[in-house]
Amino acid sequence: MSEHGDGYGATAVRLDQGHIEGSGGLPERYDSRFANPGLPPHVPRMADLDEAAARRAEKQVATLFGLSSLATIVFVVAYFAISPEQAAFIPGIGKANVYNVVLGVCLAVALLGIGVGAVHWAKTLMPDTEMVEERHPQRASDADRQRVVDNLMEGGEAAQISRRPLIKYSLGGALGLFALPLLLPLVGGLGPLPKNGLSTTIWKKGDRLVRDPERTPIRADQVTIGSVYHVLPESIKDSQHVLEDKAKAAVLLMRLNPDDIKVPKELNWGHEGIVAYSKICTHVGCPVGLYEQQTHHLLCPCHQSTFDVTQDCKVIFGPAKRPLPQLQITVDSEGYLVADAPFHEAVGPSFFERG
Numbered sequence: 001m002s003e004h005g006d007g008y009g010a011t012a013v014r015l016d017q018g019h020i021e022g023s024g025g026l027p028e029r030y031d032s033r034f035a036n037p038g039l040p041p042h043v044p045r046m047a048d049l050d051e052a053a054a055r056r057a058e059k060q061v062a063t064l065f066g067l068s069s070l071a072t073i074v075f076v077v078a079y080f081a082i083s084p085e086q087a088a089f090i091p092g093i094g095k096a097n098v099y100n101v102v103l104g105v106c107l108a109v110a111l112l113g114i115g116v117g118a119v120h121w122a123k124t125l126m127p128d129t130e131m132v133e134e135r136h137p138q139r140a141s142d143a144d145r146q147r148v149v150d151n152l153m154e155g156g157e158a159a160q161i162s163r164r165p166l167i168k169y170s171l172g173g174a175l176g177l178f179a180l181p182l183l184l185p186l187v188g189g190l191g192p193l194p195k196n197g198l199s200t201t202i203w204k205k206g207d208r209l210v211r212d213p214e215r216t217p218i219r220a221d222q223v224t225i226g227s228v229y230h231v232l233p234e235s236i237k238d239s240q241h242v243l244e245d246k247a248k249a250a251v252l253l254m255r256l257n258p259d260d261i262k263v264p265k266e267l268n269w270g271h272e273g274i275v276a277y278s279k280i281c282t283h284v285g286c287p288v289g290l291y292e293q294q295t296h297h298l299l300c301p302c303h304q305s306t307f308d309v310t311q312d313c314k315v316i317f318g319p320a321k322r323p324l325p326q327l328q329i330t331v332d333s334e335g336y337l338v339a340d341a342p343f344h345e346a347v348g349p350s351f352f353e354r355g
């Protein structure tokens, strides 16, 4: 587009002089009702005036593209060098799967490098004059189309892509290399299959129920009617895969008036009105986080599946197809709540149901 607004005939106008120029302008009905504040005068940037500043900006852009390339190379190396099973303590995250973290960080840096580099390039070296174009018929005349092509070429020239080979080649390298992470899954797959990952959790008979995140055990007499706790098994402290195990073993603990529970006493796996259910929605696995104390309903915020705690967490609304699995609980000799058995079925989405 022409800097002087002639790229689109009378309709493209330049706005960097503090007012709208050009024979098009705004329609009269707008002119009469709203004063046109215009834009502040164009202020040239450092790189517009000083070739040394322009070269500095060029190097900064190239450094960002180079950083992107480096991250992509580390991604490729890590993809083959790190075992998908390897876990370690990572500051700020805790115990986590190193493979996922490294690949994720590299991908983020690779994308960020290209993105920030492009923005910096645009802000420092590309033309920054402001233009306005009024709406015109969709199909331009052949002459206008040719003019657009000419303008694009002119824009490319103005962006200094041909004069700045460092940017051209570093961007080419970054974009070219960035295709590799997209191709690698075709060669090496998308990591291990989930198999029966949700079939078992770390809950086992005798495991105390502990509050999350305090990790303190809960005595049955501390759980008042109407209260709800987010709990985990005490054995989570020994887990090698804390995030994974925690995600699968999360449980909601509630106390109801035993008379409100509608399932026969011998089928209820609770303790004096205290019941524990998996927190993972059986629809697609969101955490079921809302408990309506008055109705004894558990709600999943993702797609509004609603489970009735008085009926063994039967689905009474929403897309979930089966009840939340119940954790059988009892108390130990000191009165603390403990699991009486592991989950009797897989937790989480129904599509993981056993055949």
Ligand code: FES
Pocket (backbone or CB within 6 Å): 281, 282, 283, 284, 285, 286, 300, 301, 302, 303, 304, 305, 318, 319, 320
């Ligand atoms: S994940 Fe709970 S309703 Fe969809």
